[in-house]
Each structure stands twice: as structure tokens, then as C-alpha cells.
Amino acid sequence: MKMLIGGEWVDKKEKIEVCNPYNNELIDTVPSGDKEDVKKAIESAVEGFAISKNLPVHKRMEILRKTADILRKRHEEFARTIATEGSKTIKEARLEVTRCIDTISISAEEARRVVGETLPFDTRVGSENRVGYYYRFPIGVIVAITPFNDPLNLVAHKIGPAIAGGNSVVLKPATVTPLSALKLGEALLEAGLPPKILNIVTGYGHKIGDALVMDERIRMITFTGGTEAGLEILKKAGLKKISMELGSNSPVIVMDDADLEKAIELTVSGAFWAVGQNCLGVQRVYIHRVIYDEFERKFVERTKKIKVGYQLNEDTDMGPMITEAEAKRVEEWVKEAVNAGAEILTGGKRKGTLFEPTVLRKVPPNVKLACEEVFGPVVCLYPVDSLDEAIKLANNVKFGLQAGIFTRDINNAFKAIKELEVGGVMVNDSSDYRIDMMPFGGVKYSGLGREGIKFALMEMTEPKVVCFNL
Numbered sequence: 001m002k003m004l005i006g007g008e009w010v011d012k013k014e015k016i017e018v019c020n021p022y023n024n025e026l027i028d029t030v031p032s033g034d035k036e037d038v039k040k041a042i043e044s045a046v047e048g049f050a051i052s053k054n055l056p057v058h059k060r061m062e063i064l065r066k067t068a069d070i071l072r073k074r075h076e077e078f079a080r081t082i083a084t085e086g087s088k089t090i091k092e093a094r095l096e097v098t099r100c101i102d103t104i105s106i107s108a109e110e111a112r113r114v115v116g117e118t119l120p121f122d123t124r125v126g127s128e129n130r131v132g133y134y135y136r137f138p139i140g141v142i143v144a145i146t147p148f149n150d151p152l153n154l155v156a157h158k159i160g161p162a163i164a165g166g167n168s169v170v171l172k173p174a175t176v177t178p179l180s181a182l183k184l185g186e187a188l189l190e191a192g193l194p195p196k197i198l199n200i201v202t203g204y205g206h207k208i209g210d211a212l213v214m215d216e217r218i219r220m221i222t223f224t225g226g227t228e229a230g231l232e233i234l235k236k237a238g239l240k241k242i243s244m245e246l247g248s249n250s251p252v253i254v255m256d257d258a259d260l261e262k263a264i265e266l267t268v269s270g271a272f273w274a275v276g277q278n279c280l281g282v283q284r285v286y287i288h289r290v291i292y293d294e295f296e297r298k299f300v301e302r303t304k305k306i307k308v309g310y311q312l313n314e315d316t317d318m319g320p321m322i323t324e325a326e327a328k329r330v331e332e333w334v335k336e337a338v339n340a341g342a343e344i345l346t347g348g349k350r351k352g353t354l355f356e357p358t359v360l361r362k363v364p365p366n367v368k369l370a371c372e373e374v375f376g377p378v379v380c381l382y383p384v385d386s387l388d389e390a391i392k393l394a395n396n397v398k399f400g401l402q403a404g405i406f407t408r409d410i411n412n413a414f415k416a417i418k419e420l421e422v423g424g425v426m427v428n429d430s431s432d433y434r435i436d437m438m439p440f441g442g443v444k445y446s447g448l449g450r451e452g453i454k455f456a457l458m459e460m461t462e463p464k465v466v467c468f469n470l
Contacts, residue, residue, distance in 0.1 A: 001182045003031050003202050006044035007195020010037070016202060018085055018179055021353050022310050022320045027084055030178050033203030038211040041170045041199035045141040046217055048168035048196030053138050055194070057111050060164055064108035066191035067184075071101045078152060078183060080312070085177045086151055087275045089311045089319050100153040100184075103436045106453045107160030113454070114165060114461055121467060132467035138166035139241065139462055140219035143212050145205075145233075147225045148322050149277045151177035155184055157436070158222045159198065161456035163188075167220075171200045172212055176322055178202045205229070213237050220460060224279075227373075227445050243449040243459050245441055247373035248401035249283045250431035251394035253416060254295060255387065256288040258406035262428065264295065267379075268302045270404070270430030272357045275321050276377035280402050280432040283374055285381050286390040292383040299359065299381065300345045306357045320353035321376060327355045330376035334358060337367045337380075347377070371397050387412055395421045401442035402431040423450070 002009035012031035019026055031037075052060075071078060075097050082093035114136050121130035144158035151174060162169045173181035185200050201208060213221055213233050220241035223233055227247045234242065252270070254263045270282035287295045311319030321327040331350045337360060338344060347358030355377055363370050363380040370380065384390040394403055402424040405416040413427045423442040426433045434440055441450040449459055 001028055001030050001179060003033055003037065004182070004185045004189075004198065004200040005037060005041045006199070012037075016175060016178075016204070018176070020084055021087060021176075021322050028179060030182070030202040033201040033208055035208060035211040037201050037203070038170070038208050038215075041201050042141065042215050042217055044196045044199050045168040045170050048194070048199070049138070049140050051194050052163070052168050052197045053166045055166060057114075060111045060166065061108045063188070063191050063193050064104050064111070064160060064163060067187050067193075068101050068104040068108070070187040070190055071097060071104065074187070078180065081180050081183060082152055083311050083319075085179050086148060087277055087311065087319050087322050089316050090314060092274055096150060096153050099436055100156045103153055103156040103453065104160050106437050107156075107164045110161070110453050110457055111164035114457060116463065119465070119467075129470045130467055131470065132465065134463045134465045136165075136461040137464050139460055140167060141217055142167050142169050142220045142222060142460060143218050144169055144171045145212070145221070145223045145225065146171070146173050146181065148174035148177040149274060149279075151180040152184060153436070154224050155181045157451050157453070157456065159184070159188070161453050162460055163193065163197065164453070165457050165460040167460055168197045169199065170212065170218075171198065172205075172208065173200065173202065175202070175204055209233075210236060222456070222459075230447070241459060243451065243456070244447040245279065245451055246445060246447045247375075248279050248399045248442060248446050249371065249373050249397045250280055250399075250402055250404075251284045251286060252282050252404040252430050253384075253387070253390040253394060253406070254285060254287045254291070255405070255407040255409065255412055256290040257408045257412075258291070259408070259428070260291065260295060260298070263406040264298050264302055266430045267404075268299060268306075270432030271379040272303070272306055272318055272377050273432055275318055275355070276379075277322060277375050278432060279373075280434060281375075282379055282404070282430050282432055284370070284394070285379060286384045286393055287381060288390075289383040289385050292381075296345065296361065296381055303346055303357050303359055308354055308356060318357060318377065321355055322353075324353050326376070327353050330355055330374060330378060333368045333374060333376075334360070334378060337363050337369045340364045340367050342367070342369070342380075345381070365396070373399065387415060391416060391419045395419075398445040399442065400444040401446040402426060402433075404429050404431045404433075422446075
């Protein structure tokens with residue numbers, strides 16, 4: 001496939017190979033973009049903004065709705081692209097396409113709700129003859145940088161609100177999974193998006209990253225990815241709006257009054273969905289000591305039923321990690337924990353990019369598995385004696401994206417809601433729950449700002465005050 005710059009599909013001699021992570025089979029190639037390509041894309045986006053800001057809202061809505069219709073018609077094609085270039089099973093990929101349709105559809109709906117309000121200027125003495133209002137206007141060229149783990153829907157979460165708000169976009173999709181994003185670009189153009197509003201540059205971050213984030217014509221950077229990369233962007237971006245969804249190490253608390261079967265099913269799913277390569281994935285589970293032994297036994301039994309293999313097989317529950325290097329990193333983190341005293345209850349073995357769903361106990365607090373984001377199929381179980389202890393331990397990391405608590409006691413639920421240092425608390429659910437319309441993001445090192453279409457739209461527009469002196 002080719003890059004999209006200036007309304008044209010652009011190819012280059014230097015290529016990036018896109019391979020299936022299960023067997024390293026070549027799927028396709030994309031151009032290896034450079035700084036000059038970024039410059040052309042930004043120039044195009046500047047011209048595109050002059051078009052997009054003047055597009056009537058009904059036209060923006062029509063384009064987004066038609067895009068959603070195209071996705072519905074090509075649902076299986078998009079799902080197979082996601083599953084082939086990435087780690088998700090075909091069943092998980094189908095769900096991502098469905099979510100992407102929702103994201104684009106909600107973006108169309110929210111376009112009509114970018115509204116202002118009247119302002120009572122006569123609340124100030126001497127302003128009795130003044131009346132006015134504010135409205136919101138698009139901010140300009142937005143750079144969107146997206147990760148590999150949701151190669152379609154997380155792209156939609158940036159492009160959809162940007163178009164709804166009247167902006168233009170330069171998108172850099174993940175190097176290992178660019179095909180889904182390029183196909184979404186095709187769908188948007190087919191739906192009638194004027195050329196130059198969307199530009200997609202494929203390339204390595206170390207080659208084009210600085211050119212993307214440092215250009216003064218860029219008015220906003222929206223980034224989803226690792227904390228280290230996020231911090232580098234902050235150092236280099238300059239005076240721009242920044243939205244970042246970064247890493248996590250999500251906790252779940254299971255109290256002694258919880259529905260145990262529900263808690264086990266949902267935490268197992270939350271830990272191993274998309275091979276644990278999920279910012280919301282359950283990484284730490286704090287279980288009340290009264291029920292700990294039963295929970296551990298049933299959790300391990302359920303984990304052992306997960307079928308690992310080729311992600312395009314209909315009966316596969318968990319596919320490969322995105323690269324063998326990532327699988328080896330997770331393997332090293334597990335070895336570090338075991339050497340420090342942790343015990344493996346199941347899993348822990350790697351074969352190429354396949355890593356077994358892994359459960360550990362007695363994981364010391366100073367090892368990476370306990371305090372960093374593993375981004376792999378590994379979960380740590382801990383017994384606790386009280387909710388206070390569980391909350392204290394849950395908060396004892398630098399991240400704070402989402403958390404879960406299982407309890408039948410409303411007081412326990414509200415105590416956790418109030419005291420957990422996260423951007424979202426899921427009651428009687430795992431940390432791994434999200435709908436695309438909700439405000440999504442975290443505190444501490446988990447990011448800045450919120451995604452979710454309505455909330456991204458507010459970030460991608462600015463209020464302008466109008467006052468008449470009568």
C-alpha cells in the first residue's frame with residue numbers, strides 16, 4: 001500500500017515490510033517516509049484546513065456516516081487486515097471493526113453538538129449595554145500518532161473527532177500495523193472527504209517523529225503509546241495542545257462479598273484480551289484473603305483453558321505478541337520476578353512470538369511486573385486483608401488509567417471510586433472496560449487530557465468570545 005499525501009497515494013523505493021507476527025509471513029509493504037514527506041504532508045494539511053474549516057457541519061456528518069457505511073460493507077475485510085498485521089484474533093478483530101463503526105458514527109453525531117452559549121455581560125457594572133456569546137472553532141492541523149494494538153479504532157478516535165470539528169490531520173500509524181489505517185483513509189476518501197484534509201505518512205518514528213511534532217504549523221498532537229515516547233514528545237513539541245494516552249499497570253480489587261464467578265471470568269478476559277497488549281489490561285489483582293485460595297485456584301483453571309495459536313483460526317482465544325522482541329522482553333520480566341521470589345502458577349513459556357497466558361503470585365513490589373506496564377499476557381495475584389490495603393497497593397504505582405472492583409457492598413464501591421487514583425473505576429467489572437463515547441484517559445504517568453469523541457472534540461476546538469456594545 002502507499003502513503004496518502006496531498007490527496008495522492010505516494011510510493012517510495014525504500015519500503016517497510018508488514019509481516020504477520022505469527023509466522024513472519026510478508027503481507028504487504030508500505031513506503032518508508034522521511035522528513036521531506038512529513039513536510040509535504042504538513043503543507044498539504046495546512047491547505048486542507050482551509051477547506052475543512054469551511055465545510056458545513058452537515059457535510060462533515062455526511063462524510064463520516066458514509067465512512068461508517070463503507071466499514072459495515074467491508075467489515076470482514078477490515079477484520080482480517082487487523083488480525084493479519086497484528087496480534088488480535090479474528091474474533092477480537094471483528095469486535096474492533098464494530099467499535100470503529102461506532103466511533104465514526106458517534107463522531108458524525110457529535111459534529112452537530114459543537115456549540116457555544118450566550119454570555120451575560122451585564123453581570124458586570126458598566127456592561128449593561130453589552131450582549132454576546134461564544135462559539136467553538138477548529139484549531140487547525142492536528143498530528144495523530146497511533147499504536148499497534150488497536151490499529152483501526154484508535155486511529156478512528158483521532159481522525160473522527162478531528163474531521164467532525166473541522167480540522168485537518170497528519171496521521172502516523174504504527175510502523176508494524178499501518179495497513180488498517182491506510183484502508184480507513186481509503187474509506188474516508190471514498191466517502192467524499194476532500195483531498196488534503198487527511199494525510200497519512202508511514203515511516204519509522206526515529207526518522208520522522210521530530211519532524212512531525214516540532215513543526216510550528218501543527219496546533220495539536222494527539223498521541224497514544226508508551227510513556228517514554230510521550231515524555232520525549234513533550235520535551236520537543238513546543239507551544240501546542242497535547243493529548244496523550246500513555247501506559248498503565250491496571251489493578252482490580254476482589255472483595256470477599258464479590259460474585260466470584262463473574263470476577264474470575266472478567267478478570268481473566270481483562271488480563272489476556274489481545275495478548276495483554278492493552279493499556280487497560282488487568283495486570284494486578286488484589287483478592288481479599290478470605291476468598292484468595294478459591295479465587296486463585298479457579299482463576300488458574302480458567303486461564304489454562306485459553307487456546308493460544310494462529311490468530312486467524314476461529315477457535316483461537318489468544319494470538320501472538322506483536323514481535324518476537326516484545327515476547328522476549330516479557331519473558332525476561334517474568335524471569336526477573338521469579339528470580340526475586342515470585343511463583344508461576346501457570347504459563348511463563350515462550351515459543352517465538354507466542355507467549356503462554358501467565359499467572360504469578362508473591363511478586364515482589366520492586367520488580368518490573370509489579371510497577372511497570374508489562375503489555376503482555378501476564379497477571380499478578382495478591383492477597384489483601386482489607387479494602388484500605390487493596391486501595392493503597394493499587395495506588396502504589398506511577399500510573400493511573402483505570403481500575404476495577406468487585407463487591408456487593410455499595411459502601412465499598414464508593415470508597416474505591418473516591419480513593420483510587422485513576423481516570424475510571426469499573427464496579428463489578430475489570431479495568432478492561434470502555435465504550436467509545438465515554439471520557440477516556442488517566443492521571444499521573446497514564447496521560448494528559450481525555451479521549452472519547454465528545455471530549456476529544458472539545459480539545460480539538462477552541463472557544464471564541466463575541467461581544468456587542470449596543
